Amino acid sequence: MAGGGAFEALGPATVRGAESFLLPSRHVGQAFHIDIATPPGKHDKSLPVITVLDGSFGFGMAAQMVGLLQSGRALPPAIVVGVGYPSAQDRKDVGAFRFREFCPTPAPQWLESVRGTVPPGELPADVKPGGAAAFLSFLNDELKPFVASQRNVDPTDQTLVGMSLGGLFALYTLFSKPESFQRYCALSPSIWWDDRTILSQEAEFAKTAKDLPVNLFLSIGALEEAEHGSARMVSNLYQLDAALRSRKYPSLRQAMEVFPNEGHITVFPASFTRGLRTVFGTAPGYESWAKLPG
Numbered sequence: 001m002a003g004g005g006a007f008e009a010l011g012p013a014t015v016r017g018a019e020s021f022l023l024p025s026r027h028v029g030q031a032f033h034i035d036i037a038t039p040p041g042k043h044d045k046s047l048p049v050i051t052v053l054d055g056s057f058g059f060g061m062a063a064q065m066v067g068l069l070q071s072g073r074a075l076p077p078a079i080v081v082g083v084g085y086p087s088a089q090d091r092k093d094v095g096a097f098r099f100r101e102f103c104p105t106p107a108p109q110w111l112e113s114v115r116g117t118v119p120p121g122e123l124p125a126d127v128k129p130g131g132a133a134a135f136l137s138f139l140n141d142e143l144k145p146f147v148a149s150q151r152n153v154d155p156t157d158q159t160l161v162g163m164s165l166g167g168l169f170a171l172y173t174l175f176s177k178p179e180s181f182q183r184y185c186a187l188s189p190s191i192w193w194d195d196r197t198i199l200s201q202e203a204e205f206a207k208t209a210k211d212l213p214v215n216l217f218l219s220i221g222a223l224e225e226a227e228h229g230s231a232r233m234v235s236n237l238y239q240l241d242a243a244l245r246s247r248k249y250p251s252l253r254q255a256m257e258v259f260p261n262e263g264h265i266t267v268f269p270a271s272f273t274r275g276l277r278t279v280f281g282t283a284p285g286y287e288s289w290a291k292l293p294g
Contacts, residue, residue, distance in 0.1 A: 018080075023142065033085055034083060034147075035055055037059075039077040045154075047079050047151070048280075049078065049081055051143075052081065053169065055081075055083045062080055065272060069276065079151050092123070096123060099123075102169035103131070104169075136177060140177070160184050167187050174212075174216070176201070183216075184215070185271075187268065188224060191233065199239065202240065209247075213252070215279040217257070218255070219271040219274065222234065
């Protein structure tokens with residue numbers, strides 16, 4: 001063996017600077033796996049919190065990307081919180097829980113249409129969508145106080161990041177309890193769910209809302225457009241973007257990005273980094289490492 005030294009097995013790989021917790025929820029009746037990543041160094045001031053849904057799939061990448069952006073001065077120091085499920089949960093169960101947590105309405109007929117597009121058995125028979133209200137209560141009443149008990153957080157600087165069904169949930173939160181977060185990233189949101197009911201929710205919200213004081217980033221991959229029906233994800237997002245702009249909310253800071261040559265899965269890394277930079281209003285950071293000081 002080159003070098004002649006013996007290797008040492010260090011066990012499973014972990015995200016440096018992160019801790020994991022199991023947090024039961026009385027609102028949902030489910031224990032959630034919570035990952036918390038804190039930026040390195042000493043921080044005397046309270047820090048913003050970036051809450052990333054689908055932590056079971058994306059927390060590791062999200063935490064590493066935020067750390068990289070911070071090292072390049074493209075993001076301020078911030079705490080990353082991933083919301084996922086215990087590692088013992090089967091992947092199919094996690095998929096079912098996503099429909100339960102992220103969908104605002106039961107819509108069994110839409111669930112059946114989804115079931116027809118995935119491999120047999122991928123969605124368990126007992127999937128019950130429509131639990132978005134309970135999940136939002138978990139985030140506000142249980143998760144936020146828990147994170148505040150573990151870290152020095154700024155309760156007035158909270159960001160929510162959701163993709164796909166998680167993006168739908170971000171929009172649901174925006175139009176039901178927008179004060180829950182100050183920054184929203186709705187990435188490739190599943191506006192198609194329940195015959196695009198989220199568009200109706202936006203219209204109802206607009207009837208009484210005088211303002212929407214948040215920073216909002218919407219994104220989609222250009223290849224996500226379906227050929228027909230409610231699943232035209234790109235067209236759906238353009239429609240939502242236009243509706244929000246027509247409201248002329250004085251304090252809404254809104255941006256939308258369509259990423260060329262990207263599909264529903266491949267678009268996430270670009271959407272995530274662009275979204276955070278947009279809602280935080282930060283520059284791209286160092287354009288070239290040759291420009292680094294020193």
